[in-house]
Amino acid sequence: MCANDVDTDRVDGWISNVLARGSVSDLDLAIAIGSDEEDNHQLSPKCFECTTLVSLKMHRGIDISLVSGRILLPLLKTLVLDSVPVCPNEFEILLLHALPSLQELLLVYVMWKVFDNLNSLAIWSGGDRGWQAMPALLRNCPNLETLVIKGLVHRVTDKCGDVCDCIYREDKGLSLTLCPVKVMEIYGFQGTMKEMAMIQHFLDYFPSLKEMEVYAEENSTTQLRDREVSKLVLRIFQLYNKFSSCSVQLCI
Structure with missing residues (x-):
């Protein structure tokens, strides 16, 4: 009906x-x-x-x-x-x-605005959608503790703000530094260098981040099916843990 x-x-x-x-x-x-x-x-x-x-x-x-x-x-x-x-x-x-x-x-x-009491937020992303609302969203979640992102790939625009690492900005990462997120879960990871740069961006600018779990995409197109790429990705994740105070886990 x-x-x-x-x-x-x-x-x-x-x-x-x-x-x-x-x-x-x-x-x-x-x-x-x-x-x-x-x-x-x-x-x-x-x-x-x-x-x-x-x-x-x-x-x-x-x-x-x-x-x-x-x-x-x-x-x-x-x-x-x-x-x-x-x-x-x-x-x-x-x-x-x-x-x-x-x-x-x-x-x-x-579309959304301010959320003072929110402590858990899940975001679905895709190549056809920009992240222009992300900076304002994170800045207005003063009690946010858990952030779940399904898909780091998004449409890059001048309005993506400082949440992503796609375009250089003088105020790089400012919205992240103001957000008290402690736990991140990332789904749909495909092993691309762009995704790796985004993860490093989060590790650099979320000041309270303690745990990050990254779940690999299970399909035939993911670059992780290439043995050499997989070895490189695992090595980078080891470096994340070595040089960051955050515990980073890759779940395949």
């Missing part, structure tokens, strides 16, 4: 009735839609009232851009927004400020 065929009142009623049972701790919402973003279902504010909800996941087809009214999610620790349209001001003021227990926030294809 596409979102433009959805009976809005009925869908909101279903969700509200489930939440009203008083025992729901996890809620995962998604609606199949066509290519038109106007087909997204505008979620009722009543769906944001639940005193037992711990994990809330909303995916494509759900629209919370006009969230208003009372938000009561006192126990919510995990919030996942995947391809969900939001209004930045209302998202920050009405939603995030009303989530006192929030510990984990996962945003996929969503």
Whole structure:
């Protein structure tokens, strides 16, 4: 069923009735839609009232851009927004400020702003997407302890900021020096020199970084399948551990 065929009142009623049972701790919402973003279902504010909800996941087809009214999610620790349209001001003021227990926030294809209470953040990256939002994001996460990045490869632009090592800048690494990340997990590693330079960049500028786990990509295109490349990469990781206070592990 596409979102433009959805009976809005009925869908909101279903969700509200489930939440009203008083025992729901996890809620995962998604609606199949066509290519038109106007087909997204505008979620009722009543769906944001639940005193037992711990994990809330909303995916494509759900629209919370006009969230208003009372938000009561006192126990919510995990919030996942995947391809969900939001209004930045209302998202920050009405939603995030009303989530006192929030510990984990996962945003996929969503614009974001300030997050004072966030301590764990996961980011999906790709060759077609730039990192222009990364500097502001890291600067505004004063309590961030764990950073997970899936894919170091990204589209290089003049707006990538100082988070990456792709373009030289006088303020190189400034956003990282202001971020208290202690643990990093990197997925999709392919063994390229560009990725190695990025890892070194993180080690140089994250002042509180203590642990880094790098997980190699498992496919036929990764350079790690070449024995000589693999030996070189392992040697570089040994040097990371020798000259850095951070424990760096390559998981193959």
